[in-house]
Amino acid sequence: MDEQEFSNVYHIPANYTDSGKLLGGMLETRNTIEAGILVLAIGYPELMWLPVKPLTKVVVMIITLVPTGVLALMGVSGDSLGQYLHHMIKFRLNKRKLHMRRAGRRRA
Numbered sequence: 001m002d003e004q005e006f007s008n009v010y011h012i013p014a015n016y017t018d019s020g021k022l023l024g025g026m027l028e029t030r031n032t033i034e035a036g037i038l039v040l041a042i043g044y045p046e047l048m049w050l051p052v053k054p055l056t057k058v059v060v061m062i063i064t065l066v067p068t069g070v071l072a073l074m075g076v077s078g079d080s081l082g083q084y085l086h087h088m089i090k091f092r093l094n095k096r097k098l099h100m101r102r103a104g105r106r107r108a
Helices: 029-049 054-074 081-094
Strands: none
Touching: 029 054, 029 081
16 A cells, blocks of 8 residues: 655745735835825925925925835834834833932941
């Protein structure tokens, strides 16, 4: 009797965890939405209320909006900017002050 060997090894594709992301798994949905809101919130006033020539508006918007959008898309330490801001506020509200006695000899 000839028994055929079969393998129980299953190959997991590289894009298995990319479900919930945009542009082929490059951008997280939350980061993309936050980046869009942030760029619109900063870009609209620059576009409408900045009293300079159109070419200067374009330069100012490139200097301010591109780094802001890239930072918002990347996030900070794996979190979106909203999550990072929430963590920082929570830390500032709940931080503790430690009071230590001074080590050394006592004065008599």
